[in-house]
Amino acid sequence: MESIIFSHAIADDLKRYLDNQRYSQLGIITDTHTVEACYPLIKGQLPKDHHLYAFPAGEINKNLDTCSHIWEWMTEAGFDRKAMIINLGGGVTGDMGGFCASLYKRGVRFVNIPTSLLSQVDASVGGKLGVDFNGLKNHIGVFSEPETVLISEEFLKTLPEAELKSGYAEVIKHGLIRNADYFHSLKFTKWQKQNWRDIIEKSVSIKRDVVEKDPKESGLRKILNFGHTLGHAFETFYLNTKHHLLHGEAIAVGMIAEAYLSHTHMAMPKDQLEEIKEALLRVFGKFNFPESNVLSITELCSQDKKNEGKTINFSLLKKIGQCEYNIAVSKKEIAAAIQFYHSLKV
Incomplete structure (x- = not known):
């Protein structure tokens, strides 16, 4: 099972975690809503040379077309098998980001930072990853566990009711x-x-x-x-x-x-x-x-x-x-x- 960190100060805890890891490149996968609401909460403690990809928010974009764009981004950034991905977002980001990381070059490490209550209590734990296909929910997927899940209730303040x-x-x-x-x-x-x-x-x-x-x-x-x-x-x-x-x-x-x-x-x-x-x-x-x-x-x-x-x-x-x-x-x-x-x- 993945390790889980219940954080009181997400930016500091993330930095402490990354300082103890070895990786060739660091990529952040998020969506267009979370990049505005949540990314600023951790950005200051990330390495300056990290790569960021924000896909259009919403379940409707949880598909293989979006995965193709993510894989193109990883390829153009020169990610190798020692790269690490951080999935910052809700269930859609965790499912699709983990799926993309697990298939890229037969798998690179990924970390989940769930920002919604749904992803904190459910989607980010347990290693079920996938995307929707032909209108069917989570029809294409794999089992692959994140290295770590960092959970902080700080993000709940950013959520609509x-x-x-x-x-x-x-x-x-x-x-x-x-x-x-x-x-x-x-x-x-x-x-x-x-x-x-x-x-x-x-x-x-x-x-x-x-x-x-x-x-x-x-x-x-x-x-x-x-x-x-x-x-x-x-x-x-x-x-x-x-x-x-x-x-x-x-x-x-x-x-x-x-x-x-x-x-x-x-x-x-x-x-x-x-x-x-x-x-x-x-x-x-x-x-x-x-x-x-x-x-x-x-x-x-x-x-x-x-x-x-x-x-x-x-x-x-x-x-x-x-x-x-x-x-x-x-x-x-x-x-x-x-x-x-x-x-x-x-």
Whole structure:
């Protein structure tokens, strides 16, 4: 597993880390939003001869075309196999920057500095990297761990509330799949006012524990996908539309729908279904969509990476704090779960 540094002073801690490393060139990969909001927080402590690449921000640019531009930049800068890459940004930057570093010259070292709550508690830990392809989320990817992850809540101050909320969906998920006490300790009203450092450290510890037991997602690690089979279907369906959903917004929809499947498939108590539904609706509200889209969203679940042949597999809750994986669900049942969400009154 990668080493994780929980930083109190990100610029100083980064300099201390780099002073103890040997590398031929240093490259920073970021996006056009983060280069303005977060890069200034570390720039003063970086070597003056570092190279910087900022790609256009947004999930829509997490694709092989952008990777080609990154590889061209690395090639033109003369990066060799002793180079080091720092991925400064949210989940898109960490996924794509790590992917590019892992394939360039068969792999160069990379470090993640996650700047969003989502990337701090989820995307930067565990070594899953990838890009979207033909409209399918994370369809092309590899497992490759960063050398180190430097995590600092300093960056959370740069986030719009919608981005902070998006990351909070993964925090909630960690409690639902692994630790009921953690879930019940979270705030669902006035959720913005929390001890974020404690939350980040707790969520990272939950994810690391799961990943260490199953690094390549052959079994237990699949529980981290609770809410993601249907969540990714919603995210993919609305990716290039004016109703585009942030990752956490889509996962919140997915968790409610998959909590319904947990009730019908795993006999999760109905009062827990209600508790999950009410908690998520208080934070995220209801996403309204036309009933005519149910079939198309259902079909997108056929592309989920947990599937085996034509069997669509879910990770579902036995109860809050206990998740099981490889649960086969039919398209008819998936459509019923989406209909359940669609019918909610807020």
